[in-house]
Amino acid sequence: MYAQMIKSTGQGVKSLDEMEPDERAFQERINAGGKIEPKDWMPEGYRKNLIRQIGQHAHSEIVGQLPEGNWITRAPTLERKAILLAKVQDEAGHGLYLYCAAETLGVTRDDLTRDLLSGKMKYSSIFNYPTLTWADMGAVGWLVDGAAIMNQVPLQRTSYGPYARAMVRICKEESFHQRQGFDIMMKMANGTEAQRKMAQDALNRFWGPALMMFGPSDADSVHSAQSMAWKIKMNSNDELRQKFVDQTAPQAEYLGLTIPDKTCKLNAETGHYDFAQPDWDEFFDVLRGNGPCNTERLEARNKAWDDGRWVREGLLAHAAKKRSAKLAAE
Amino acid sequence: MNTPLFEFLCRMGDNTLVLGHRVSEWCGVAPVLEEDIALANTALDLIGQTQLWLGMAGEVEGKGRDADKLAFHRDVWDFRNALLCEQPNGDFGQTMMRQFLFDTWHLIMLKALADSSNDQIAAIAEKSVKEVTYHQERSADTVIGLGDGTEESHMRMQRALDKLWPFVGELFIGDDVDDAMVEQGIAPDPAALRTRFDNQLDAALAEATLTKPADDFAHKGGKTGARHTEHLGHMLTQMQWLQRAYPDASW
Ligand SMILES: [Fe+2]
Ligand SMILES: [Fe+2]
Ligand SMILES: [Fe+2]
Numbered sequence: 010m011y012a013q014m015i016k017s018t019g020q021g022v023k024s025l026d027e028m029e030p031d032e033r034a035f036q037e038r039i040n041a042g043g044k045i046e047p048k049d050w051m052p053e054g055y056r057k058n059l060i061r062q063i064g065q066h067a068h069s070e071i072v073g074q075l076p077e078g079n080w081i082t083r084a085p086t087l088e089r090k091a092i093l094l095a096k097v098q099d100e101a102g103h104g105l106y107l108y109c110a111a112e113t114l115g116v117t118r119d120d121l122t123r124d125l126l127s128g129k130m131k132y133s134s135i136f137n138y139p140t141l142t143w144a145d146m147g148a149v150g151w152l153v154d155g156a157a158i159m160n161q162v163p164l165q166r167t168s169y170g171p172y173a174r175a176m177v178r179i180c181k182e183e184s185f186h187q188r189q190g191f192d193i194m195m196k197m198a199n200g201t202e203a204q205r206k207m208a209q210d211a212l213n214r215f216w217g218p219a220l221m222m223f224g225p226s227d228a229d230s231v232h233s234a235q236s237m238a239w240k241i242k243m244n245s246n247d248e249l250r251q252k253f254v255d256q257t258a259p260q261a262e263y264l265g266l267t268i269p270d271k272t273c274k275l276n277a278e279t280g281h282y283d284f285a286q287p288d289w290d291e292f293f294d295v296l297r298g299n300g301p302c303n304t305e306r307l308e309a310r311n312k313a314w315d316d317g318r319w320v321r322e323g324l325l326a327h328a329a330k331k332r333s334a335k336l337a338a339e
Numbered sequence: 340m341n342t343p344l345f346e347f348l349c350r351m352g353d354n355t356l357v358l359g360h361r362v363s364e365w366c367g368v369a370p371v372l373e374e375d376i377a378l379a380n381t382a383l384d385l386i387g388q389t390q391l392w393l394g395m396a397g398e399v400e401g402k403g404r405d406a407d408k409l410a411f412h413r414d415v416w417d418f419r420n421a422l423l424c425e426q427p428n429g430d431f432g433q434t435m436m437r438q439f440l441f442d443t444w445h446l447i448m449l450k451a452l453a454d455s456s457n458d459q460i461a462a463i464a465e466k467s468v469k470e471v472t473y474h475q476e477r478s479a480d481t482v483i484g485l486g487d488g489t490e491e492s493h494m495r496m497q498r499a500l501d502k503l504w505p506f507v508g509e510l511f512i513g514d515d516v517d518d519a520m521v522e523q524g525i526a527p528d529p530a531a532l533r534t535r536f537d538n539q540l541d542a543a544l545a546e547a548t549l550t551k552p553a554d555d556f557a558h559k560g561g562k563t564g565a566r567h568t569e570h571l572g573h574m575l576t577q578m579q580w581l582q583r584a585y586p587d588a589s590w
Contacts, residue, residue, distance in 0.1 A: 071367075071372070074366060074367030074375065075367045077366075078366030078367040078368075081363045081366050082360060082363060082364055082577050082578065083577055083578070083580055083581060084581075085411075085581040085582055085588075085590035086407050086411075086582075086590050087356075087386055087389060087390050087393075087406055087407055087410055088390070088407075089590055090363070090386055091383055091386045091387060091390070094363060094366075094379050094382055094383040094386065095379075095383055097366055097367070097379055098375075098376055098379035098380055098383065101367075101372055101375040101376045101379065102376055104372055105372055105373070105376070108372070118372075143581055143590070193590075196589065196590055200588055200589065200590075201585065201587055201588045203585055203588065204585070204588050309367070309368060310368075312368070313367070313368035313369065313370070314370075316368075316370070316430065316431070317369065317370020317371060317374075317431065318370075319489070319491045319492055319495065320370035320371070320374075320431050320432070320485065320492065321370055321371060322488070322489050322491070322492065323484065323485045323488025323489050323491070323492025323493075324481075324484045324485065324488060324492075325488075326488040326489045326492070327483070327484040327485070327487050327488040328484070330487065
């Protein structure tokens with residue numbers, strides 16, 4: 010999931026009886042499965058929470074271009090290069106849809122960008138890990154897009170209309186992303202000894218970080234309870250993580266790869282896979298800026314933004330000249 | 340000795356391969372999100388066209404080489420792209436100026452090739468014209484917008500034009516391969532495309548308030564493979580690395 014540790018009001022969820030009429034009508038609409046649209050009344054907490062969540066999701070799509078872009082120029086065939094380019098182009102498009110959805114809540118893309126570049130807003134922890142071999146392009150598609158889908162499919166039913174609609178468009182493309190990743194893994198896992206080694210190494214490095222994408226257990230979190238009442242979060246982190254492991258473990262077996270967790274096996278009683286928790290200390294380190302690539306990722310985005318300033322200013326100046334020329338002609 | 344048709348197809352395919360690679364280097368670091376998307380889209384189109392041109396080159400050659408074999412297993416002296424395509428990205432202005440100069444030539448060339456006596460070439464050209472029409476519109480708009488933008492953007496675009504101009508002439512210099520193509524009605528005489536190119540260029544540069552350099556000196560050696568710039572070798576070390584390092588692997 011691309012949004013982690015999103016804070017809500019920090020207060021407990023109110024009951025319908027505790028609410029003022031506006032808020033009560035709002036909550037009843039959500040409870041009945043209705044959509045909230047930009048012009049509708051909404052609690053300030055809902056709006057702020059959504060901005061944080063959608064913004065973080067958008068930033069993740071943008072920063073997420075970097076680890077895959079790292080391999081576009083080294084893609085081993087023309088076909089693979091084309092597929093990877095198409096995927097990364099999709100991700101940039103996802104960023105665009107999501108920034109547009111956030112803008113309906115009264116922020117601008119520039120505001121959000123500034124907060125990303127200053128480090129005030131976060132993006133998913135997963136993109137702070139390096140992509141070291143071609144097999145990582147497989148692992149990212151298979152595991153990272155796979156985990157993202159787990160979260161994004163239910164969000165198609167989220168209460169905020171523009172967000173839900175953005176999710177519908179995004180989900181259409183995500184399954185292609187996961188498939189191309191799995192396809193790379195298949196080639197590698199069934200390839201030469203060196204390729205198998207790359208594939209296993211990629212799984213070893215991405216397994217834990219993929220599990221962390223769902224965030225730590227939020228069973229007792231007031232933030233999550235509020236987000237779920239508002240239907241901007243549809244499932245608990247543990248639920249989604251379990252679903253992800255249940256889906257992924259048999260796929261790893263099919264590939265002939267070993268999940269780097271000796272305890273990961275099907276539990277006949279529960280019908281689910283048991284698995285070990287990832288290293289949450291590492292997760293909090295990454296969130297604090299100490300992941301393997303935090304510095305590079307943020308530097309790359311800042312450099313792109315700074316280097317691009319003259320371009321943005323130039324195009325704006327030209328557009329303004331054309332507007333005033335048109336006015337003068339009228 | 341390669342046949343002229345094989346040579347010609349490599350020239351078309353190497354142009355798109357090498358330029359597509361350069362454009363793809365922008366992934367994730369463009370000045371605005373819309374440009375990230377547009378650049379990825381351009382690179383994607385160019386790589387797709389490469390598959391068609393080099394795929395056909397391999398068939399024509401008849402030695403069992405496919406597009407990937409040609410892309411990833413030839414060395415610098417076997418590449419036939421124009422020198423313009425291999426020039427480094429520089430700043431965004433230089434990238435877009437290179438794109439505009441190439442797109443403008445490319446579109447005129449492809450439109451001519453759509454009437455080729457060779458049906459397969461005509462079909463590839465026709466498909467490519469659709470994509471390149473969009474590339475050319477976009478790169479021309481960007482060159483105009485930045486040329487006529489702020490003082491800084493104007494200065495940067497003029498600098499890019501001055502720097503790249505010596506690589507434009509090569510696109511219009513014909514040789515024995517071109518003569519053979521003209522004779523068979525496969526492709527136009529490169530020199531015959533110049534007037535249309537100049538007209539389109541002059542119109543766009545006027546709108547962009549940019550000045551075409553007076554000196555028409557042209558570097559050459561890319562399309563014949565006689566002398567590439569130093570940049571191409573470095574590009575190939577990246578592009579071909581996996582294929583070269585793991586020759587028995589399939590991907
Ligand atoms: Fe995405
Ligand atoms: Fe993604
Ligand atoms: Fe994706």
